[in-house]
Amino acid sequence: MELTNEQKTEIEAARDSQSQTRRATVPELEEILYEPIPVLDHGLVRVIDYMGDDAAIVQAARVSYGKGTKKVSDDAGLIKYLLRHRHTTPFEMCEIKFHIKLPIFIARQWIRHRTANVNEYSARYSMLDREFYIPAEDQLAAQASNNRQGRGDLLSGEEAARVLDLLKSDAEKTYDHYVEMLNEDEEGNIIDKNRDGLARELARMNLTLNAYTQWYWKIDLHNLLHFLLLRADSHAQYEIRVYAEAILETVKRWVPTAHDAFMEYRVGGVGLSAKALEVVKKLIAGAEVSQKESGISPREWRELMVTLDREG
Amino acid sequence: MELTNEQKTEIEAARDSQSQTRRATVPELEEILYEPIPVLDHGLVRVIDYMGDDAAIVQAARVSYGKGTKKVSDDAGLIKYLLRHRHTTPFEMCEIKFHIKLPIFIARQWIRHRTANVNEYSARYSMLDREFYIPAEDQLAAQASNNRQGRGDLLSGEEAARVLDLLKSDAEKTYDHYVEMLNEDEEGNIIDKNRDGLARELARMNLTLNAYTQWYWKIDLHNLLHFLLLRADSHAQYEIRVYAEAILETVKRWVPTAHDAFMEYRVGGVGLSAKALEVVKKLIAGAEVSQKESGISPREWRELMVTLDREG
Amino acid sequence: MELTNEQKTEIEAARDSQSQTRRATVPELEEILYEPIPVLDHGLVRVIDYMGDDAAIVQAARVSYGKGTKKVSDDAGLIKYLLRHRHTTPFEMCEIKFHIKLPIFIARQWIRHRTANVNEYSARYSMLDREFYIPAEDQLAAQASNNRQGRGDLLSGEEAARVLDLLKSDAEKTYDHYVEMLNEDEEGNIIDKNRDGLARELARMNLTLNAYTQWYWKIDLHNLLHFLLLRADSHAQYEIRVYAEAILETVKRWVPTAHDAFMEYRVGGVGLSAKALEVVKKLIAGAEVSQKESGISPREWRELMVTLDREG
């Protein structure tokens, strides 16, 4: 990811400006405020603003429970309790805003999370930059054979080289034609005075889905944790997972106690169905259980055995 | 509204604590941060936290429109443009959090605005305080004769006195019985060791709807302006309007440019139907138009004439 | 719950009217369409309309997964898979609308679920009926000693009698005064021609929180299941749980396959934290684990032991 000099100057100015505030402030997050965290080949994540901290979660919970929480003297214990019992509203009292630059096909996955505020760069108004996501070689994987939506082994060197070549040349060529249709170069100058140039809202359709877009994305902590649970997960597509992982690091700086509870109860936790719980109880009692008598389907059984570190 | 000494101490401590931040900061709002603004007889509004300012709206719009907004050098002009054309997403980039104390029957109206985050004091966990809304005499109005949901003339002195007496004595008596059923006094001591006391989640049902509750309420600026448009309006019930007006003052401190545009285009603006627009054009052309030939219903016609300051 | 003759006639008329439709139709749900299901002493739940069925969930999933789901020939298997892996959007493709009559203090809990459409009877427009929730004697429980928000043992006969007496007489008396302040009897006649009567929007504040209100409530299946998970749970307050249980029965008629998967994976399922999973693995391996060495708090440990049917 390369920033223009203008962008670097803006970021530095924002970082240099300090104000006095009576609001809750988190020094660990302030440290990286506005600073771009590189993701993929041209992408980035930047924290632009935030509201609240771990104490704001506790404070909201204490409003709800009133004198009833006086005895829980330990804030970390209360946050764990809230997360464990899915008392989610106190987590909604914290809010964070990011600037994110990401490939369009990933933006299309991301936007399905509807509980956020978004301002995206509009290619109806302005020209998109000549930047495309080209996977690193160690990400050029074949379709998984056992999973309709996953990746399998890496492609061979020869096949990988061909794929890279196609991705690069198609992105470049369609972008060249985008510029030609617009009749406007990347500095905004008209190319050919004898042509009108196609409207931006039409020309953009010639770009490939790995072109980069960017947006401001604002979300409350509860909904952010839900996003991270799905997108920082090993089943998520690599290209969105790396963004989720970068965001997870900023959450750790921002609300470390909530972050730890999230890792313990959500990310590291598992769900057992009613039948799976019966199997677990029998196994603990030393009994043998087979998939057949468990009433669990073969696929779920395999998943359960993996969860329990057992041979199926 | 009276605060306990404990609350006053907490507020003072929060106000005294100052931190350095790189975030956008609004000194006019910081001035009143955490400070209770009295509303009704025992209610309050307090700004607890905020994110963003007028510049954050502009910044989000510029992300969307990219180079396309470079020419609009004037931030106020851009904010007006956004509000006028209902480009609402940049306003969602600002967020504010309030502490509000309000009568339950008003809380029930308020909560119908679903696009906010709420943590309400729970009467399942804790006892409610002995505080009820009793209208001032100049609010004791009769049912409007021409409007199913409004107020008409003030009640006569005698009728008003009787109403006040009933409201006060019923609220006090039902609260006394609430305490008796709980078997717990307002300091949390058991009243009668020989009784168990009814569960709080049941006893609360004996309270009247003018009992006060409180909550933290967090909302983005776009949705807040929508709330204010409906609730600071002259058709809104007085008891919610006074809260909306108090909040509107905090908005003026927080985002003065957005506030002014809101007053000009929403609060002071009007909508004309297709047929009403035709009438306006004819009137400007000096023609006479009657309700009958306008195709507009008598009721709408009257409203239109009021809007245009004309005799019906 | 008593219906007026007018209501009974309306319900019969709606039930008698039959149309031809090309839409997905569920005969088991049609059987009870419009019919009131009694809840509590005066409450009710009625299914008023619905959209979609089990097949609509499957159909939506197949749109998403395209040719990729051709091999999953079994609809029930697909629905289970979706629910287990929290692929929630296909469940949003089914919608249901209820008419519900419920005490106001329960309505206040209910409305916190923000992802539904609601039209509530407005006491600003119209007078509320003289109906209050009075708990049955087997529900008059003391505050739980070990849980801030639950119920413990039943009250003794004498204390229970006193509570019932207070609840009834306060509800009746405040309603009497509501009528007096309105100066309008329950048939809508003016009581005293020499008085104006207080505006409805004010008079309503004198009612107690066990007065009944009613609303239309429309929600998609995904959000309904989330509501039911929280409210049909044993930790939910009894007075909302009975509504959730009545609704759960209608869900069983409507989408029996989704209902079964919900019971297996959500209602009957459990969540284990990362540390709890480690404990389970050790127990299965035949090792002994103590609370102390598990790193789990005493409270969570007790909960885990209950989940696993073990002595703490």
Place this chain on the structure above:
Amino acid sequence: MELTNEQKTEIEAARDSQSQTRRATVPELEEILYEPIPVLDHGLVRVIDYMGDDAAIVQAARVSYGKGTKKVSDDAGLIKYLLRHRHTTPFEMCEIKFHIKLPIFIARQWIRHRTANVNEYSARYSMLDREFYIPAEDQLAAQASNNRQGRGDLLSGEEAARVLDLLKSDAEKTYDHYVEMLNEDEEGNIIDKNRDGLARELARMNLTLNAYTQWYWKIDLHNLLHFLLLRADSHAQYEIRVYAEAILETVKRWVPTAHDAFMEYRVGGVGLSAKALEVVKKLIAGAEVSQKESGISPREWRELMVTLDREG
């Protein structure tokens, strides 16, 4: 838009199947249920299911207003009143579900409306079809000179021909390479046994933004009308406007009274700012007003004069 024979058979089967229902049914909408309405070159809109009708709006309003609406005997009058005064919740009681096939760059605009339920065809699971949006010649317009986001005059024949050639050849070529990278032909057969084929979730990034996708889209009537207000508007991009117009026709069949009120009060209506209202009053009074003394900006003044059919 061409349907496969399989799709045609499915649609016919769905249309032939008739059931008895007690639900509100709209024969005019049933007539076209499941039937594809062609949009653009390969797109479509189909109504798949619906809940409610004009009467359901009225019914919900009457629940809210109780006895208070008894006097409004006229349903059309009530629906107009609700829409005019932005009492929006009764419109949320109707729901409709569409199957929509549309170009990806339009899908990206569309999805910004967050208050709908969506299941989109996933190119992680399945291959996309070889279908791209290529504008008709009468849509190949230049960038508007006076509007950053609009279209101006049509391109000349020569420039248009070049643009069409680029759009077609780039879409075809990137699709060819998509197939090659997948190593799977459009019937799902492996092309070259010696290659593995790139994972679908990666290969899709090589497609251009005019490739077609499809989804199920379910929304309530209130939010649908908001979508239509923005997207059936003359300022909306042509390629989304044609979808909005097709949907508007289905709304006319479904809820004709609400449709008419929407056309009168929203689509045909205008908003006036506080200052614009002052200008209108002066003009009606026969006074002259200049832009300068109005306090209105030149741009808004021009818009106002257009609204009032006057020379600026």
